[in-house]
Amino acid sequence: MNDHYLKKLDRVTAILTQLQSKPIVRAQDLAAKFDVSIRTIYRDVKTLENAGIPIIGEAGSGYSLMDGYKLPPIMFTKEEVLSFITAEKLMQKFSHQSLGNHYQTAMEKVRSVLRHSDKNLIQNIEKQIHVFNDHTQPGDTVKNVIPTILESIADKTQLVIEYKTVDSTVTNRTVEAVGVFFEFNYWYIMAFCTLRKDFRQFRVDRILQIFKTQTLFSQEYGQINDYRRYSNGEKxxxxxxxxxxxxxxxxxxxxxxxxxxxxxxxxxxxxxxxxxxxxxxxxxxxxxxxxxxxxxxxxxxxxxxxxxxxxxxxxxx
CATH class of the missing domain: 3.30.70.240 (Alpha-Beta Plaits)
Structure with missing residues (x-):
């Protein structure tokens, strides 16, 4: 098998992985990712269809796998397995506690599909990686606070929060969360505050209560970095x-x-x-x-x- 066909095999396999991980995959995005022409992507998709993969969509729109279609477990490379171990160590030290348990169960599922040799690799190497972090995250008053925030962003619904400010004043706010970010060893929400009619950031560990509502966002928002210029204080x-x-x-x-x-x-x-x-x-x-x-x-x-x-x-x- 010559180099051309090896490259095509790697690319077609990677396209299949993209189809497994995303609801819609556009040909132009794949072409940019693999640095090939869109016509080449069309041929690669046709190769997958000829192999019996049920792909829905067509050139010019987007591709997806037929709903309910199941593929065998993905085989990870040794480099990918090692990256999982490193990421897990970082998550153990820096992830918010409301995310930690969910990440742990996700990693258990990943480990369950690894080859026996890869499981041995993890066992031998995971004790050789350590992340030093002396900062202790404060405990949360609310369980699953970040997942609740992320769900509201996905559903585009407002949140009602009871929030303690830096001077210990407790206020109630209705907010439309744009995103969450980690800075200065704390997690924050960037959100549009309906009371102030402006964007504000709230430290997650100061949220005393949080409730999801059925009220949809009053406006559309971009990416979180578009709003990081906003702040609570005068500059x-x-x-x-x-x-x-x-x-x-x-x-x-x-x-x-x-x-x-x-x-x-x-x-x-x-x-x-x-x-x-x-x-x-x-x-x-x-x-x-x-x-x-x-x-x-x-x-x-x-x-x-x-x-x-x-x-x-x-x-x-």
């Missing part, structure tokens, strides 16, 4: 001129402080931020590299940095 514009030699040390952390853009100049890198933490978090972050940075604006940040440096100096006497 302050900050401009810093930073020495190029220090950029590599702050390039990852800057996004947590409202980084927007940067411009290279003769004197260094000018960086612009919109930050909510101008009073505490931002000055304490800047002071870690203040000897390589100049504050261009606002003046209030210069004052805060001088006061902070003075307090540090006194403690060092």
């Amino acid at each position: 302050t514009r900050v401009r810093l001129l930073v020495d190029k030699k220090i950029i590599g040390h702050i390039v990852n952390s800057r996004r947590y402080y409202g980084f927007i853009e940067e411009t290279e100049t003769e004197n260094g890198i000018e960086m612009i931020f919109d930050t909510e933490w101008i009073d505490e978090g931002f000055p304490r972050w800047v002071i870690t590299f203040a000897d390589y940075a100049t504050v261009l604006e606002p003046e209030s940040l210069k004052t805060k940095l001088r006061n902070l440096a003075s307090e540090i100096s006194k403690k060092m006497e």
Whole structure:
């Protein structure tokens, strides 16, 4: 069997996997994924049909497997099995507790279809992988809170939540959840708040009660990243001129402080931020590299940095 037919076999097998995992698969998406022409995809689909796979659909729309059709268990490669083990370790440390049990049962189903040799591989290697994470997730008041949120997003129905704010005030909100995200070691909901008529983010561990309703969303929403620009607090514009030699040390952390853009100049890198933490978090972050940075604006940040440096100096006497 020459290289051409081996590539076709791999591609046709991968297309079958796509059909098993998605409700509708478009020819143009498959062509882009495998870097071939759409006509080649049409021929590959025809090959599957000739092999007895009941595919519904046609060129120009999309393809799917006939409802109820069952295929034999998928055979995983050794590399895929090893990736499962690594992902499981990460999930054990970083997944929200309302998702953990569901992921565990899903992994048990995956393990059940592995070959005997792959099961031995897991047993031998899983104790050699460890993820160190000292942050302890707070306990939830509500069971299955994230699955409930995700169900409401899938069904496009509103949620009613009882929420405790940072100052311990308890409020009731009706929200339309756009998505969930993990940041600063906490899980958050990004949602449209019907009370405020604007987008808000809510920390999941501060939800005291949550109820699904039958009320449909009042509007359509895009992807969660389209709404990450919204926040609960007022922002302050900050401009810093930073020495190029220090950029590599702050390039990852800057996004947590409202980084927007940067411009290279003769004197260094000018960086612009919109930050909510101008009073505490931002000055304490800047002071870690203040000897390589100049504050261009606002003046209030210069004052805060001088006061902070003075307090540090006194403690060092």
